[in-house]
Amino acid sequence: MKVGVFVCHCGSNIEATVDTAAVAAAAREFPGVVFATDTMYTCSEPGQDEIVNAIKEHNLGGIVVASCTPRMHEQTFRRTVERAGLNKYLFEMANIREHVSWIGKDREANTNKSVDLVRMATEKLLRNRPLYSKKFDINKRVLVIGGGVAGIQAALDCADGGLEVVMVEKTSTIGGKMAKLDKTFPTVDCSSCILGPRMVDVAQHPNITLYAYSEIEEINGYVGNFEIKVKKKATYVNWDSCTGCGICMEKCPSKKATDYFNEGIGKTTAINIPFPQAIPKKAKIDPDFCTKLTKGKCGVCAKVCPSGCIDYEMQDEFVTEKVGAIVTATGYDLFDWSVYGEYGAGRYPDVITGLQYERMLSASGPTGGHIKRPSDGKEPKNIVFIQCVGSRDKSVGRPYCTGFCCMYTAKQAILTKDHLPDSQSYVFYMDIRAVGKLYDEFTRRAMEEYDTKYIRGRVSMIYPKGEKLLVRGADTLMGSQVEVDADLVVLAVGAEASAGASELAEKLRISYDSYGFYMEGHPKLKPVETNTAGVYLAGACQGPKDIPSSVAQGSAAAAKVLGLFSKDQLESDPQVSIVDIKRCIGCGKCIQTCPFGAIKEMEFRGMVKADVIETICQGCGICTSTCPQGAIQLQHSTDNQILSEVNALCQF
Amino acid sequence: MGNPRSESNKGDQVKFQEELKDNIRKALPELDVVIGWCGSFDPLHATPHFMRREEDIDKLEISPLSVHNLATYLPGLRGKKVGIVVKGCDSRSVVELLQENLINREDITIFGFPCTGVVDQSKIKKALGGHTGNIEFCDMSESVIVIKSEDKAYTLPMAEMLADKCSSCRYPDAVISDYFAGEKIGNKGEEDADYAAVETFENLSVPERFGYWLKEFDRCIRCYACRNACPLCVCRDHCAAESRDPHWLSQENNVRDKLMFQVIHAYHLAGRCTECGECQRACPVDIPVLMFKQKMNKEIRDTFQYEAGVDPEATPPLLSFKMKEENITEKVW
Numbered sequence: 012m013k014v015g016v017f018v019c020h021c022g023s024n025i026e027a028t029v030d031t032a033a034v035a036a037a038a039r040e041f042p043g044v045v046f047a048t049d050t051m052y053t054c055s056e057p058g059q060d061e062i063v064n065a066i067k068e069h070n071l072g073g074i075v076v077a078s079c080t081p082r083m084h085e086q087t088f089r090r091t092v093e094r095a096g097l098n099k100y101l102f103e104m105a106n107i108r109e110h111v112s113w114i115g116k117d118r119e120a121n122t123n124k125s126v127d128l129v130r131m132a133t134e135k136l137l138r139n140r141p142l143y144s145k146k147f148d149i150n151k152r153v154l155v156i157g158g159g160v161a162g163i164q165a166a167l168d169c170a171d172g173g174l175e176v177v178m179v180e181k182t183s184t185i186g187g188k189m190a191k192l193d194k195t196f197p198t199v200d201c202s203s204c205i206l207g208p209r210m211v212d213v214a215q216h217p218n219i220t221l222y223a224y225s226e227i228e229e230i231n232g233y234v235g236n237f238e239i240k241v242k243k244k245a246t247y248v249n250w251d252s253c254t255g256c257g258i259c260m261e262k263c264p265s266k267k268a269t270d271y272f273n274e275g276i277g278k279t280t281a282i283n284i285p286f287p288q289a290i291p292k293k294a295k296i297d298p299d300f301c302t303k304l305t306k307g308k309c310g311v312c313a314k315v316c317p318s319g320c321i322d323y324e325m326q327d328e329f330v331t332e333k334v335g336a337i338v339t340a341t342g343y344d345l346f347d348w349s350v351y352g353e354y355g356a357g358r359y360p361d362v363i364t365g366l367q368y369e370r371m372l373s374a375s376g377p378t379g380g381h382i383k384r385p386s387d388g389k390e391p392k393n394i395v396f397i398q399c400v401g402s403r404d405k406s407v408g409r410p411y412c413t414g415f416c417c418m419y420t421a422k423q424a425i426l427t428k429d430h431l432p433d434s435q436s437y438v439f440y441m442d443i444r445a446v447g448k449l450y451d452e453f454t455r456r457a458m459e460e461y462d463t464k465y466i467r468g469r470v471s472m473i474y475p476k477g478e479k480l481l482v483r484g485a486d487t488l489m490g491s492q493v494e495v496d497a498d499l500v501v502l503a504v505g506a507e508a509s510a511g512a513s514e515l516a517e518k519l520r521i522s523y524d525s526y527g528f529y530m531e532g533h534p535k536l537k538p539v540e541t542n543t544a545g546v547y548l549a550g551a552c553q554g555p556k557d558i559p560s561s562v563a564q565g566s567a568a569a570a571k572v573l574g575l576f577s578k579d580q581l582e583s584d585p586q587v588s589i590v591d592i593k594r595c596i597g598c599g600k601c602i603q604t605c606p607f608g609a610i611k612e613m614e615f616r617g618m619v620k621a622d623v624i625e626t627i628c629q630g631c632g633i634c635t636s637t638c639p640q641g642a643i644q645l646q647h648s649t650d651n652q653i654l655s656e657v658n659a660l661c662q663f
Numbered sequence: 664m665g666n667p668r669s670e671s672n673k674g675d676q677v678k679f680q681e682e683l684k685d686n687i688r689k690a691l692p693e694l695d696v697v698i699g700w701c702g703s704f705d706p707l708h709a710t711p712h713f714m715r716r717e718e719d720i721d722k723l724e725i726s727p728l729s730v731h732n733l734a735t736y737l738p739g740l741r742g743k744k745v746g747i748v749v750k751g752c753d754s755r756s757v758v759e760l761l762q763e764n765l766i767n768r769e770d771i772t773i774f775g776f777p778c779t780g781v782v783d784q785s786k787i788k789k790a791l792g793g794h795t796g797n798i799e800f801c802d803m804s805e806s807v808i809v810i811k812s813e814d815k816a817y818t819l820p821m822a823e824m825l826a827d828k829c830s831s832c833r834y835p836d837a838v839i840s841d842y843f844a845g846e847k848i849g850n851k852g853e854e855d856a857d858y859a860a861v862e863t864f865e866n867l868s869v870p871e872r873f874g875y876w877l878k879e880f881d882r883c884i885r886c887y888a889c890r891n892a893c894p895l896c897v898c899r900d901h902c903a904a905e906s907r908d909p910h911w912l913s914q915e916n917n918v919r920d921k922l923m924f925q926v927i928h929a930y931h932l933a934g935r936c937t938e939c940g941e942c943q944r945a946c947p948v949d950i951p952v953l954m955f956k957q958k959m960n961k962e963i964r965d966t967f968q969y970e971a972g973v974d975p976e977a978t979p980p981l982l983s984f985k986m987k988e989e990n991i992t993e994k995v996w
Binding site: 513517594596597598599600603604605606633637639640641642649650651654 | 738763764765897898899901903906908909910911931978981982983984986987
């Protein structure tokens with residue numbers, strides 16, 4: 012193979028600390044290299060043309076480009092060599108930007124390292140073989156996991172685009188966190204008034220199948236052909252006949268069930284519909300509190316139900332759905348703020364979370380929209396808001412900014428004044444982060460028009476003083492200590508990855524960061540893709556997000572799905588494992604370790620052998636390191652290629 | 664050649680040996696072959712014995728000379744109905760082969776017996792002054808071995824001649840068997856394996872350790888007896904040692920390549936090796952190659968709380984895939 016080498020300056024990104032001309036000169040001496048040069052921007056049009064021309068002029072069989080990370084431009088250059096008539100896998104990239112020029116200043120050492128990387132890439136390239144993709148049919152249905160506002164947006168956009176959508180929601184109603192909110196910033200419009208119609212659209216759309224109170228049990232398959240096992244959790248109510256009349260709720264004698272929808276502000280009945288606008292508006296029994304299910308006594312709901320849909324014997328049910336793409340919109344949960352001893356660690360009833368306060372403000376909430384102290388039901392006068400609880404705090408392992416707390420705290424301060432004109436709100440803050448259209452104006456309004464006292468500083472202690480809570484903190488602008496006699500303290504608790512996010516990620520085979528938020532394909536250029544083909548992200552599962560951003564991502568994910576499904580067939584990536592059957596002894600260790608279920612047993616002349624299903628294999632290479640015989644090899648990264656790279660580097 | 668060993672001191676052994684032969688007689692008609700041990704070229708050695716006919720069974724002999732791990736033959740005989748006589752340690756190899764789907768349970772008939780230990784021929788050779796030619800007589804009791812060689816008589820204490828693995832044996836009885844002859848001694852699998860020797864070695868400095876192995880491997884003749892004797896080396900014609908594709912090792916006579924092969928061997932056996940010691944026993948130049956595998960097993964035990972070849976239903980930790988391992992911390996930064 013005649014090899015051509017192109018060493019990119021990347022403007023000054025590389026050239027500033029790497030002598031690219033010297034790297035090209037050194038490359039000319041490598042075995043196989045017949046042409047080497049340095050170029051200003053290899054990825055630009057003239058840069059790519061230079062590659063095409065060199066291939067034709069020097070009859071090159073393979074190309075090495077030494078430039079940035081393959082995640083940036085591997086696809087670009089593969090298309091370039093393909094345009095020149097070569098197989099696109101007869102191309103290798105040496106990363107001399109992220110791995111060299113950006114991380115070191117010593118020009119000589121950088122140049123030497125770049126030469127080594129180019130030598131390795133050349134040695135690997137000499138052992139590359141042409142690879143060819145296969146085409147396969149796709150199933151143009153999409154699964155949306157999570158029925159919050161991001162999931163709803165993605166589902167409606169996909170459904171309007173003509174796709175069949177399956178939505179799976181963990182709780183018994185869609186709506187997510189947004190359904191719990193009273194008003195939304197910065198326009199202070201009613202949350203359920205703007206979300207409610209969208210929820211109804213989901214229920215009524217002919218293209219959407221909704222599985223509420225259901226969870227993802229298993230995901231198999233690959234882009235275009237996923238097979239999803241959905242667990243429909245037992246509701247003990249036959250939803251086909253339940254009309255949502257609510258008589259069961261009225262008559263249920265177990266009135267002390269945890270009210271998850273209302274964030275524990277108040278109690279609910281063991282059989283309940285979470286809130287009046289719930290979609291689907293169907294009752295379900297909380298088995299932890301139903302005396303019929305725990306003690307075998309009661310049965311009142313079954314007696315009063317006019318449509319006879321109570322079924323105490325109901326079991327979890329499993330259904331299988333086949334889809335071609337998945338949008339994950341599993342949202343967030345609140346940080347467990349009880350780790351903060353200074354805020355009372357959950358001991359004081361009048362220290363509540365922002366979301367609990369939101370339920371209190373809501374007209375459909377347990378207090379009917381009246382702000383009351385949970386301890387004695389009295390109207391509070393002094394209300395203290397504390398921001399950054401579980402945000403921007405390394406000491407509790409949450410160094411990130413949740414991003415929307417500044418805004419909802421301002422909103423709650425405004426609403427507090429609307430509800431209780433005589434009240435006084437105080438906000439302890441670190442910085443005001445009001446980045447967004449009309450956002451800063453909004454926080455200004457809270458301060459200037461609603462007379463909210465903003466105190467820049469942290470609270471060091473909350474302790475009870477008679478009926479009140481004494482909040483002691485610092486005012487860092489004044490350089491003094493502050494004490495506020497508060498009737499109610501509202502914590503702006505930060506967001507964290509939703510419970511079970513990592514388990515779901517494992518089923519989806521996508522990666523997540525150390526906080527459990529899902530990793531996007533590229534922080535700038537692939538914000539809703541994941542590194543698993545066919546799996547997309549929307550909303551706060553990727554990182555804390557406010558409603559506008561979540562909705563935008565929902566639409567973006569839908570656009571990606573619609574784009575994916577614009578073709579009838581997809582091409583598989585041929586950089587997968589392949590079994591050398593003469594070496595395979597049929598022990599099946601690869602089958603056991605494959606995280607994708609991509610390897611099956613097959614029979615060959617009466618012997619058991621392993622067989623890779625090309626379209627499922629993701630090319631991770633775990634099988635190749637498991638196989639003791641070296642019988643299974645990654646086609647584009649064989650043991651021989653790795654060894655040749657090692658040998659190129661370790662010359663002694 | 665005959666066997667001049669007196670059997671007066673081993674009433675029990677004779678009894679279970681007869682019981683074992685009866686077991687084999689019962690099972691043989693259904694089997695293609697049963698593998699055991701019989702006398703060999705001199706009274707101090709035994710050899711693997713393949714019993715295909717009824718009369719072959721009479722030659723079966725179980726003694727402290729039954730050193731070979733016969734499980735090594737099983738993968739090669741896959742597809743045939745095979746009976747195998749196993750010591751406790753050998754049975755663990757059978758379990759591991761079953762776990763790894765390298766043999767089929769329904770094709771294998773396992774004959775167990777209570778093992779009281781086997782000798783280490785290297786130790787005997789040393790006690791005999793490095794010379795084991797012309798053995799005229801050998802007799803073994805529980806406490807001593809009496810050997811006559813070239814008109815000299817030697818009385819060697821049995822305890823000192825036993826293989827190292829036997830003195831700390833926790834599985835004297837077969838952990839899996841279809842027939843068991845004699846009284847079980849009792850396995851002590853719940854006790855921790857003894858890795859004191861490995862720990863002592865670990866405490867040496869890196870140059871000391873590396874120097875030790877360079878010295879030991881200087882005499883390696885690359886015969887690969889260690890590999891051939893290993894019951895879990897199943898790559899057959901595609902061993903990394905000789906493969907040019909991929910070309911892991913050169914064929915040059917240098918210590919680094921010899922050492923590299925042992926490292927590959929140890930890695931291939933991590934979490935699989937049952938420490939039967941066949942590699943070290945087979946080594947004609949007595950390189951203590953078992954220590955590599957013991958080191959790997961110690962790591963596997965500490966990381967996964969797993970011991971190879973005990974439970975046929977268990978999945979070896981390196982043959983499974985978990986997103987999160989309890990004892991492996993990723994993302995340490």
